[in-house]
Each structure stands twice: as C-alpha cells, then as structure tokens.
Amino acid sequence: MNGSGILLKLTTRAVTSLALNLRQSSRWIKTAGSMGPSPSNPRDASPEAVAQLGKPPKMRKDPAFKKVDSPEFKSIFTPELESLVSLFKKYDYELRIAGGAVRDILMNMEPKDIDLATTATPSQMKEMFEKEEVRMINANGEKHGTITPRINDKENFEVTTLRIDIRTDGRHAEVVYTTDWQLDANRRDLTINSMFLGLDGTVYDYFYGYDDLQERRVVFVGDADIRIKEDYLRILRYFRFYGRIAKDAKRHDEATLVAVKDNAAGLSRISGERIWTELQKIVVGNFGSDLLLEMNRCHLFEHIGLPGKPNLEEFDRLCKALEKFEKPHYPILYMSGMLNSVNDAMAMHNRLKLSAYERDLALFITQHREKVDTDYKSIRDYQKLCIQPNVNRDYVEQLLKYSNKLVLYQQLKSWSKPNFPVNGHSLSSLGLKGKKVGQVMNELKLHWADSDFKSTSEDLLKLVPEIVAKFPSPPSSPNKNKRAKQH
Structure with a gap:
C-alpha cells in the first residue's frame, strides 16, 4: 500500500473511533475546555467524516529516514532533559521533540525552546509525575493536552499529548488523543512544522518537511484550504x-x-x-x-x-x-x-x-x-x-x-536635556493657580529652549507677567458670584 493509502486508512480508523465515542460516551475534549480520556480502539468511519479531513498529503515511505548527531542536537541534553527522558522510558511512554526545535536543529541552529510530544495522556503524565514527586506548573496547559513538569527545580518542559483535530470553527478545535505520530503530524499546519525528532537523533518526517526545509519551501500539510479553515x-x-x-x-x-x-x-x-x-x-x-x-x-x-x-x-x-x-x-x-x-x-x-x-x-x-x-x-x-x-x-x-x-x-x-529651573511652587508663590500654572510653565519652557536652555530661574520668572497677560482669566459665572455674596 502506498503512503497516501496508509494515511487514508489510519485517518479512517481514527475518525470512526471518534464518531463512536461521541455517540456512546461523549468522550470528546476541547482545546478550550476540560480534557477528557483518550479514545478507544479505532473502527470503520463514514466517507463523510474522512472527506472533511481533506486529501491525504504526499507521504514518505520511511518516515524514520535520517539520524542527526550535530552539536546543535547535543546541546539540548541538559541533566534535566536526561532525567525527563529516563522517566518516560521507565513508564514506557514514547517522547519526541516537536515543532520549532526540530526545524532549528536541522538548520544547524541551536534551539531556544524545546517542545516535547508524547503518547502519554495528560492524566497518565500527571499520575507518573505525582508518583515520582515531580512538581507540575501551569495548570491551564492541561486544557490543551499539555503538562509542564519542572525538573530538579531548575528547568521546565512543555509536554503535549498526541492528538487529532476532528472539528474546528476556524479558531478552536475539538480533539481526541492518539498514540499515532503520523496522525498528529497530519493535523499540523506546515510540512516544516510537522516533523519530530527522537531523543536518539532519529528524524521522523512523514510529509517531506525535511526536503521542503532544505529547499527553503513553505507549504501546508496536504490541502492548504482545509488546513487554513x-x-x-x-x-x-x-x-x-x-x-x-x-x-x-x-x-x-x-x-x-x-x-x-x-x-x-x-x-x-x-x-x-x-x-x-x-x-x-x-x-x-x-x-x-x-x-x-x-x-x-x-x-x-x-x-x-x-x-x-x-x-x-x-x-x-x-x-x-x-x-x-x-x-x-x-x-x-x-x-x-x-x-x-x-x-x-x-x-x-x-x-x-x-x-x-x-x-x-x-x-x-x-x-x-x-x-x-x-x-x-x-x-x-x-x-x-x-x-x-x-x-x-x-x-x-x-x-x-x-x-x-x-x-x-x-x-x-x-542630547542630554538639562533640568528645567522653574517648578510649580515658584509659580504658585506668584499667585498663579489651577490651569494657569500649567499654561505659564509650558510657555516658560519654550523661552528656556530658545535661550539654548541657559536661562536661569530668575530670568524666566521675570517673564511671568507678560505670559500671564496672554492668558486672561475667564469671566466668573453669575451663579458663582451669587454664591460668593451669600457667604
């Protein structure tokens, strides 16, 4: 069976499982809502359900086609990452690097952040970390299938469960968990973002993202119209x-x-x-x-x-x-x-x-x-x-x-702006109040600038009467005068 046929068969099985789960036990999860358990074993799906996922993209026959052992790859292995990897091995959950870090390493760039993907569900990860007394932070991440353990009280890692997007509204998706790396790769946006990197250096590339990266080509996984929608x-x-x-x-x-x-x-x-x-x-x-x-x-x-x-x-x-x-x-x-x-x-x-x-x-x-x-x-x-x-x-x-x-x-x-030599207290002592203080202050600053910022406080205060004359006081309202007479 060719690559497209394999993906179509896997997609068909996964979607069937989701439809049955929806009817039988409402075991859906939303990225914006509470997380639920992973789906049961896949069965046959309706043609309509398969069609909504779009045309299967061109797929590599052997996704695990390459290994890397570059300095950039070796640089990510802190003692904390080594501890995390050992923990997932101990509980028999697969763990791989995902997203931008894979891209960076393959472009011979040292990655800034390491995102990880796993076959373990959030509840399985929580159980594992609790048993091992590993602190978890960012509780909101669980809504999106992500658990963030803090290893050795030194380094945080975002670990996200593999998932399939089943229904979207263009902003949020209804998803279910999966243990199939290929199906998770198929839901990602661009081929260059759909690769995984094993902790042994194995590159897992299902949709020729590696080739696109080498050619500096940016294309969507499969049908661009569906990925965008x-x-x-x-x-x-x-x-x-x-x-x-x-x-x-x-x-x-x-x-x-x-x-x-x-x-x-x-x-x-x-x-x-x-x-x-x-x-x-x-x-x-x-x-x-x-x-x-x-x-x-x-x-x-x-x-x-x-x-x-x-x-x-x-x-x-x-x-x-x-x-x-x-x-x-x-x-x-x-x-x-x-x-x-x-x-x-x-x-x-x-x-x-x-x-x-x-x-x-x-x-x-x-x-x-x-x-x-x-x-x-x-x-x-x-x-x-x-x-x-x-x-x-x-x-x-x-x-x-x-x-x-x-x-x-x-x-x-x-230019180093010098300190203005006049303050509000100086103007208040001359009988100025309210808005007039600000008006006069602004005018004095302009005179100060015209003197190449050399005018002293005395020089500027001499200009106050002339400036005040430019801002006559507004006439008092009749009601205000009446109140003044009554008092």
Whole structure:
C-alpha cells in the first residue's frame, strides 16, 4: 500500500473511533475546555467524516529516514532533559521533540525552546509525575493536552499529548488523543512544522518537511484550504515562517496564495491580540515589506486592522529610509507608514488592541509627520517638541527615523536635556493657580529652549507677567458670584 493509502486508512480508523465515542460516551475534549480520556480502539468511519479531513498529503515511505548527531542536537541534553527522558522510558511512554526545535536543529541552529510530544495522556503524565514527586506548573496547559513538569527545580518542559483535530470553527478545535505520530503530524499546519525528532537523533518526517526545509519551501500539510479553515491564524503563520525560511521574497507557492486569498475573511474571526503577535514578527523579519505587500494583494488588510487602501507609496519610502538606521525598529513604526490618517491609527488600535505606547506612537506619527520640514526644521524645534506636555521623547526620535532625518536623529539621541529651573511652587508663590500654572510653565519652557536652555530661574520668572497677560482669566459665572455674596 502506498503512503497516501496508509494515511487514508489510519485517518479512517481514527475518525470512526471518534464518531463512536461521541455517540456512546461523549468522550470528546476541547482545546478550550476540560480534557477528557483518550479514545478507544479505532473502527470503520463514514466517507463523510474522512472527506472533511481533506486529501491525504504526499507521504514518505520511511518516515524514520535520517539520524542527526550535530552539536546543535547535543546541546539540548541538559541533566534535566536526561532525567525527563529516563522517566518516560521507565513508564514506557514514547517522547519526541516537536515543532520549532526540530526545524532549528536541522538548520544547524541551536534551539531556544524545546517542545516535547508524547503518547502519554495528560492524566497518565500527571499520575507518573505525582508518583515520582515531580512538581507540575501551569495548570491551564492541561486544557490543551499539555503538562509542564519542572525538573530538579531548575528547568521546565512543555509536554503535549498526541492528538487529532476532528472539528474546528476556524479558531478552536475539538480533539481526541492518539498514540499515532503520523496522525498528529497530519493535523499540523506546515510540512516544516510537522516533523519530530527522537531523543536518539532519529528524524521522523512523514510529509517531506525535511526536503521542503532544505529547499527553503513553505507549504501546508496536504490541502492548504482545509488546513487554513482549521485555524485562520495559519494564514499569518504562513507569512511569518516564509520570512524565516525562504531565501527569496517572491517564491510563494501559487496554490497556497490562492487558498490564503479565498480564506482572507476568516481572519475577522481571530482576536486582535493573536493577529498582532504574528504581524509584529512578520514586519520586522526577513522580506517584511515584501510580505506585507503580498498580504495586501491577498486582501488581508481590511480583516486585520489595516486600511483597505493603504498608503503604499509612503510605506515603501519608510522601509527604504529605515535601512539607514540601526536596527531593531519597532513593528508599529513600520505599520504607521501604511496609515493614511489619525483615524486609521485608531482603527488599527481598536482591531489589534495595541499597547498604550504603540497606540500613542502611531497617533503621534500620523499627527506630526506633515509638520516635518515645515514646523520642524532644526534640532531646536525637535528639542522643543520633546519638552511639550504629554510628549514622550522617544516619540520624537521615532518621528525623525520615520522622516529619514539621520543627522537630526543622531543629534537628538546624543542630547542630554538639562533640568528645567522653574517648578510649580515658584509659580504658585506668584499667585498663579489651577490651569494657569500649567499654561505659564509650558510657555516658560519654550523661552528656556530658545535661550539654548541657559536661562536661569530668575530670568524666566521675570517673564511671568507678560505670559500671564496672554492668558486672561475667564469671566466668573453669575451663579458663582451669587454664591460668593451669600457667604
């Protein structure tokens, strides 16, 4: 039997088991809900159930086709990982490395994080760790089939049970546990993310992810349309991994781009926080500007908080300008180039739930960029801007980067702002109260800047009467006068 036939047969059996479990004992589990027991032995499935999983992908005849013994692979074996591996062997549960660590090791990169997958269910892992007196943390992970043991009170490991996605709504999946590594690999998004690595160095690659990695090719496991419909965030994950893996900005698989465009509206169902997490990595990664332009051609922007008609000319100018400045750059700085107005900045914030800093920087850029070279020309103009109320100095520095003012940016970065010699108490002693204190203080700061920040407290306080005259007191209301007379 060929590889596709094997996968279809295994998938058929697994789906049948799930259907029977649903009818007989409701033994389903949800990634967003409580976890349940693993399914019973598989039986025959309906053609409809099999069809919903999509066309089986091209499959390698011998998944365990290669071994690695590289320095990067050896580097992961801390005493804590060795202890964890021994524990799983003792209880006869299989354990393999999954996800990004496999990719990194195969690309001769030392992995930052190690994610592990196992045939043991969460309840089996909990029982095992309790017997061995191993501390477990992050109780919420169990909802998603993940247990996090802390070994030797030194290192944490996320260990996730193999599972099959049976039914999804584009955000969450109903899943059941399995002991079949191939079926777990089949539910993953990209071929380069569907590999496992045994603790003996054996590479388990069911769907030619290794070949795609060597060719720097980014494609979905099996049917791209079905993989995307399982979780629409995978659209953005595709672009993020393209930036990490591909060697050329324009070597996209055309069938994949068609599936992305067809499912663009699905991103409207994904939370802004999840979208922004992916978007930030895309825009500052390799080919960031090219990838954003491709995303625009796929009509994604209106669903992820960016203008339907973005300012592409300004974005192109900005990307070229930022090449002259030292990296890294804030992702929100790049995104600001796409915006046409302050309203666009607020719409982006409302959709993506930006941090207060990101929101205010986007607003600052869109409010002030038109004043560059008109209101703001010299270093003194930008220094004055820095001392305005509610203006973060970093915003001004980012505006200079945005506007391609390298010399002014360097001058402002090296400027040490002196302490302003006047305080509120000084103005109160002159009889100023309420809002007038702030108004006068702001005017005095501008005079201070014009003196090259050399005016003393005495010099500035002499200017107070002249400044006060510019801000006449508002007339008292009749009711206020009446109350004063009564008292």
